[in-house]
Amino acid sequence: MAHLLELFDSLRLAMFSGKGGVGKTTLACAFARHWAKRFPEEQVLLLSTDPAHSLGDILQIPVHGEAESLADLPNLKVQALDAKALLQDFKTRYGSVLELLVERGSFVEGSDLAPVWELAWPGLDELMGILEIQRLLNDHLVDRVVIDMAPSGHTLSLLGLREFLDNFLKALTLFQEKHRVISRTFSKNYQTDEADTFLKEMKAELEAGWQLLEDPNFTGCLVVANPEPMSWLETERFIAALEKLHIPCAGLFLNRILTDDSDGDRLSEQAELVEKFVHLSQDLLLVPQFSREPLGGEALDVALQSVFTEMPKAPEKLTVQWPEQYGPGFSDFIEEKRRLILVGGKGGVGKTTAAAAIAYQMSQRHPESKILVISIDPAHSLGDAFGCTLGHDPVHLAPNLEAQEIDTDRVLEDFKRDYLWELADMMAGDDPDSTMSIAYGPEAWRMIVTQALPGIDEMLSLLTVIEYLEQEEVDLVILDTAPTGHLLRFLEMPAALGDWLAWIFKLWMKYQHVLGRTEFMGRLRTLRQRVMQAQKRLKDPKHTEFIGVFQAQAAIMAETERLEAAMAEKGVSQRYLVWNRYKPGQQAHFPKQILVRLGPLPRTISALARVAGAADLLFESSASSPRTPEKDRFSTPSR
Template sequence: MGKPPEYLENSNLRLLVFGGKGGTGKTTMSSAAAVHLAKTSPLKKIMIISTDPAHSLSHGFGVKLDNRNTRLTLNNNQKSNLYARQLDAQELADQFKIENGDIMKKIADRGTYFDQKDITEFFELSLPGMDEVMAILEVARLISENIFDVLILDTAPTGHTLRMLNLPVQMEKWIQVMDMMLEKHRYMAAQFTRRKYVKDECDFFLEGLTQKIQQVNNLLKDRQITRFIPVMIPESMSIHETQKLVASLLEMHIPVKEIIVNHMAKQNACEFCTARKHQQTDPILQIQKKFSRFDLIFVENFQDEIKGYNDLSLLGDYLTGDLNAFCRKPGQKKHATMIQEIDPAMNVSNLDIDPAIQFIIVGGKGGVGKTTVASSIGLYLSGLFQDKKILLFSTDPAHSLSDSLDMKIGNCMTHVFSNLWAMEMNADQLFKDFKDSYKKDIHSMFERFFVKGMDIKFDRQVMAGLFSMAPPGLDEIMAIDTIMDLKQKNEFDMIIIDSSPTGHLLRFLELPELVRQWLKTLFNLLIKYEGIVKLTRSAQKALDLSKNTRRIQENLTDSKKTAFIMVVIPEAMGLLESENLYTYLIQAKIPLNHVFINMVLPDTDCPVCVIRQKSQKFYIEKIYRKFSKMHISPIPLFPHEIHGKTNLEELINNLFKPD
């Protein structure tokens, strides 16, 4: 390793954002940075915040964290200058509604023909991505109030992080709609009183919110105090996703100087380790070529999980040049006394999918191999059910199906093999097309219905802007709705859904009811104008979507139609997220059919592998006990990447044994 990372040495930096593909080690790297900065700058207050809905910060530090600022205690029971928090953005959003809901309703009441009931319903449902934007607003507040000297963000996987970083722009559009509502009141008040309009609490609220959003934009783009540090691993999927991430960050003018390349294999006498090292040669060359303008920080794959303050402190020392830092770590005895051989009664189960199943959802923590498992299941079932047309479909904003299948998929139906097709749905484009159609209807309506006066002009602007106030997830619901239509038209017999990582998957599974209510409210508002002109396309689409969203809910919870497959890796964070996901699935009455334990190390005498193997066996046993009523299948860790039909068939041969 060369010089220490700039993000650990530059004392002017106040905001560090770590992001990247799931499973690359974002939480570990952000936590190590927090510990190192706290240790080397004892007079500064350092705060690390997790904005990922599937929080793993608690596990990384080995302490319980919540939405409060928690001051961490060192091993000698001394209070440190390091604080941690797992941001509950929904709690912040709820508080925002309580504090500002009346003002927002007042603005709408002044600016539209909607009655009070409509306004109340609309604003209870239509804060756009507010749970996510509150995370950014909270960070801006902490920075501006100088509560902490340095803030470090541990973010969600790539697609959702980019959406969060782009939310200030979306929020500005939402504020513009609110301002249009208020503009009508300003105009009418000035006309009625024939005096200059005097600002009141509604104006001050919008001005304050605009100032906060602008502050966020300025903060994210400030090269003097902000750095985004992408974390990646030397694999093709991670390289591709990091390219998209970096391109988007540069487009948004968010400063990137360094990229961490994690999980570098070490060469030793072990054939498996040597094969892994050899497999990384080409990806590393690609990384050096594609990211040559950035400083690359290569981090080796350590033999044991990094957990707790001491481990994170050693990692910080390693990153700043002490390559022998982990040699000072006490002997690796963790789990040794707890390991038992896995009970032979814990049988490995073959994939048991009823031919009548219509939907298969593959879910789990980021980086556990969901896309690989979904792709292999697609290939396997296409051979098993040769009389069925099968679709492999991605709902994850950071699409990886193209990489997994080693062919261009994109936003169109792509024939993969025999009776298998694939599609990476562009939900944003679907939503944009819907909004464009809606706006055309609105403008057409007001052009045909002529009434003299500015109030109609203002109402047209407000009605046209309503879609900027849509709840989060409407775009994804529209994507799933498209797939439901394909199913209803019998174009496909079985659809396999490669889903978003756990935290966002949980929110997606919760979304249908919220979206259905919002669409219903929008439909009712549109119908009020039906006496003026029929909004045939938009109103009908809103009504159809509302009905179809209920159909989505019914299908997801029907065990005769839907199977949920969980992918987990034998590590503490992986187990924790799988337990949280399982709890939610039970509450939502979504049937869990099968658990795949991915990346299981093969038997070996290698001293490095043996230590990791012992740790894995401990968690494998816990997984078997936790999901004892489920079908469980371990998937071996291969020395090479799994992508393309040949590799996927190799995995299938190891995984699915013929009856």
């Protein structure tokens, strides 16, 4: 109903986010069209900050890095953020002054810094995303902006960049203050220069942008969720995190609501979960499950007009029914001596359930082997899949199975201690006995390296996995990865980190007579060797295998095709694709992979029972009926 959407008329910036796969992009596209029709005299921009966006798949048009108007709505422009292009624009505008500031705060010459712009930056998508949002807000280039954000974990990384950018500017200010002190030493009068102007203007622009992002009359995060347990748990955490960041949550769209009694099991679970969602947001809008996926402008317009607020009644409790087992299934990864299994795909397709099920089955079949399943998604849900609380330290779920959710803050602290503090001191390049050095040099560089730049998740997760594989104490590691775009970034980390270390080595070779630190450079060389070895292992089909997960939806299947091509280009082995929520009669064409089909799992059972059932259904030669946890050696810690 259109009047329900009037709640958001006062907003100028609407950010759609939530757990992967809940329908963020569909609703963002529909909402942008709604605004363009409701405010025909205003210019509306629909922008995606997701590196693996699907705007084009939903709108059924090509979408590029340049904003282009829709044919039927000329006042609505659509754009996919191109982080690399934005970085080049940023370099053109600010590159010379940034190089000047860093030169003033370190031992390097400006020419030494030029290669940095060509390196792969951790967190480039988030960094360029927030800077582009800031630019749009400050320059008033459009009247209203709708942003299709990345899944919740990476949305929080983007919105959490305030501290990083503030501290980065403080560090640059210290570099400039050092220059001022030196200048005044030789000349009583100091003349402000382009660096002073840059620092003043950038600080003012960022502050103005943050004020708008925190203004509930201007900005609203519209959270999208599904009536499913894992979506509920992640949404609860996400809204709490938004509150800590002072980002206003304007409302909650609960998508794919079943309105008939065709699936009593699902309807029963849905009724229980909707009651929980009601307590999260006063402005709760329900979006029905459509028989056909809304694709293209006309279907999207109809979809958004179908929102409602009154919940369907729940049926009587029904008997649990499991889907049948469809062949073929997975082979035995332990018998094949695989060491690393990567499970990935578009957000919300069932990656975590598949990863948990693989770990479960391998631990059951091989009690003599040690299995470790790790979540490297910043919005962890591995614990939700097992029905228990997980953290950074591995938790025993069975005598031979451990699970953990990487805490990048913990890993970053270790990385700082082992490498970054000394790297900061080295980059400062000052005499440690000098008063000026203590006041301006290492302090500023430590402010820079202490920041957890988004994207460092992938690098630090890689180092953690390397350690487990090197120790030879684990027979099989299963990674529950972040959604597609950030999974690809994880796979690019070995080459990216290797390039950064190579640049540092080049600097050291040039200035080693000043720097010394031979032992430290030896440790960095060892780190680079380990990273390069990890890259070889990722491309060794006898060692590593990628398993994609997808569902029978147009946007998901299109992204799965792109992911398959990307994996082939990166040389990562992919034998299997899991077709989750498969229903007989559905068709998919992936001739290079074995399709392992998994039907819809029962809803009104425990999380662990669902994982156990999925484990049996996914593998060859499993029991004819799913086991229950009570028959196994499994015991999960309570929440």
